[in-house]
Amino acid sequence: MADPTSFVIKPILDFVINTTTSLIKEEYSLVHGVKEDIENLKSRLTSIQAVVEDAENKQVNDPRLKDWLGKLQEAASDAEDILDTFATKAYLWKQKQKERIFKSLPSKSKTSYKRDAAQKIKKLSERFDRIAQQKEDFHLDIKVNGGETVSPSYTGYFVDKSDVVGREDDKERITHMLLSNEFDKEGDVSVIPIIGMGGLGKTTIAQLVFNDNRVSGHFESKMWVCVTSQFDLTRILKETIQFHSKMKLDDNSTSHLQSRLLEYLVGQRFLLVLDDVWTEDYLKWEPLRDLLKQGAKGSRVLVTSRITKVKDIIGTQPPHLLSYLPEEECWSLFAKIAFKGDSLSSQRLKVLEDIGREIVRKCKGLPLAVKAMGGLLRGCVDDVNKWRQIQSSEIWEIEDQNSGNDKPKILAILKLSYDHLPSHLKRCFSYCSLFPKAYTFHKEELVKLWISQRFIQAQRRGTEEETGIAYFDELLIRSFFQVSVIEVRIFFVNNKKY
Template identity: 40%
Template sequence: MAELLLSAFLQVLFDRLASPELLKFARREGLRKQLDKWGETMERIREVLDDAEEKQQTKRTVKAWLDDLRDLAYDVEDILDEVATEAALRRTLMAGESKASTSMVRNLVPACCTTLTPSTVKIKFRLGSKIKKINARFNDLVTQKDQLNLKENASPRPNKRRERPPSTSVVTEGHIYGREEVRGAVLQLLVSEKHSDASNKVPKVIPIVGMGGIGKTTLAQLVYNDKKVESFFDMKAWACVSEDFDVAAVTKTILQTLTSENCDGKDLNWLQVKLKEKLLGKRFLVILDDVWNENYNDWTLLRAPFEVGAPKSSIVITTRNQKVSSLMRTKEVEPFQLEELSNEACLSVFTQHALDARDFSAHRDLKDIGEEIVSRCKGLPLAVKTIGGVLRSKHEDRNEWEKVLKNKIWDIPVEESGIPTSLMVSYDNLPSHLKMCFAYCSILPKDYEFEENEVVLLWMAEGLIQPRQDEEEMEDLGSKYFHNLLSRSFF
């Protein structure tokens, strides 16, 4: 986790090094080449972070190298803060001078001469000394990198994070609890002949939105397998989209579900023509599960073959991102925002997976611990199911249950839970500046209720908000950051 944050922090430093205001000041002060060199060196170092994270588990020297890199990154940030402060001060002074009346003689003096004040010389000397020390430390890290045999992009982290099994349409009805009301509402929207579509658009796109592990896929499975849906639609298909939004791959999956066509080696044009022929005049339901892509052009390209379907044809998407929902949904259709599962439903999910029972009737000695464990899961079905599955192998031993109660859910090995992988993928998909802002929120105490303005001011104080345009206020940009994280279900 620390290396993920370090990588994001380095990206923030890259962005700051590319700031027009910083570059303008550095060029005027003769620091541009030094800052460019920092950027090049950090890029070389960043390329081996994946390999370093793997090796630090078994090599203390690699762990020490990462610690040194982190310390250096913070010191680089301090210098950039100093440069940015000096640049802002210069702009203020120059703006004041331009407004004041000055003599014709002063106006004829070159700007380069007017900046050579004792204060300026002192600042250049101070920055120059610090920059030399930073350069030496960078050189040492690069030398150590080669000595440690750290490989560039040896095992790219994104691919490893995405090693999650794709979802399928199969669901076990007997193991589903809660969501009856929202399930009925989705079905009503899908199969009711009386429901009027103000837009009459085909297909109707219905989003199911919520944080990772909240039960979006399960709800979609229940709807997909409902008997009313079976009889209402002429055909239906399921496609797990996930992070890599490949229009051709998704189209191929849907086409192969609906037909016996051999799609191997076929291009997108062939796939879309065939899918359009198959859907022409038919009432269909398509589930697009786990959608992340925010590119509107990709969505319109994927959607094109579906527009020939019969009225009442529908596409249901599940996503963690409200922006994706807004981009894809039919405007007249409100998305279904999934909230936490009720405590009663969570208890049923827990006992099903931990005890293979619907309640604690036959295991009353475990009820108090079980209820406490469930309350810690805060209504998240994935967490409840995972903890239940872990306890299933504990042979109903009260002492073992108490041990699990004392642990944190993140202490459970990934092999047993899959939770870190499932939830970290949300973090992986954040742009670097949002990764830093979210990581900073870890200083907030557990269960602490915070306000938007409060968090934005903290981000500003830490220099995590860097406007790229003079006319953009830091508070406004911080508010955008906050609402972006909110829309992605991080808060």
């Protein structure tokens, strides 16, 4: 986990830049003496934004850089407050002017409001100018506009079987490959790749297999590691050992970790799941493969990846190529989420089913897209217009540039789901981007943080905590959070169990 005192500035900076863009676009900044300062402020912010991601990554080993980010965070927070206040006052002033024109009343002077806003924004611009100059001392890498980065979404091994629809054949085939001795070879490890595009359910199938009683009884130990785009051998070794031992490690020495892992693997028939593998570099995989070969005959490695070449780099057994979920199973998944057991008249059900089936067809067999759409329409059975709005959204016309066919972009579909969140849930969910990758949220702790940020207004018959928990549960229902396993660890001190 990242240092808890590390600064994460990018989301705040993005918000401030979007605010300046909106002010210029809406022409609130045409108040004399303010427009130019807002444009200058945006220019400074944009130059800082280009390097802030690299600064966040490097701050741990550079106290001066960390101090610079602290100043930047403070300035960005102040800018957020000042610009928000300015936008509100500008809007109210314009509305009053319209009312006065309509009523033929003399216009009220804006001199005081204009002068105050101009001074504050000018000072902000100068402040960010100094910060922008200081960044040159750190030789930070610039992120090119339009550059696309892959943000890993870390997964755990837990899955609620009642939420899974279909995939029985896939699960049984992979289970057979894990349990069969057909490919067993002394001094080697059998690697089974599950290959398919994002959103098809590769991780879900791996979770189902990992938790199958037959699999648990067959292997002496099981381990799960989410790899993602960076094939970091040290992290993989560390997480594999931690999963096996159920103990946290502070050791980051690759050689020590290799030695420790061998202690567990030698003579043991194990199952290791490497979820979400992206690497196409054999040299990165080879050191880990050599360690895993030291396990007992019959050991297995199950790999999930959207990169077809991974099966040639890592796989030793024929890959399981995951296909799209059949339409009827997609509909069952969608209906299970969207209708949540609501009692509907046959006429209303028929209308919603016709619209819903069309939405499902447009998801093109992608379970993740189906879940997102089901979550988006959950609790909206009385709002037929919203169902029709989703059905006719332009998002369905976007093609997947990677696949070269008419499969909808999964990220575009998920953004559609986000865009339709109520504003109070949007803010709460956006706040979560401040946390490190692979962070496990605890409901009560996150709610307290939301309250401290004043994101939550208590309902008439509930406390802020109760309202916040309701917010969290709503985001969970809409598939914006994923349930993670809760580990219960038992240890002994002086023969007493804890």
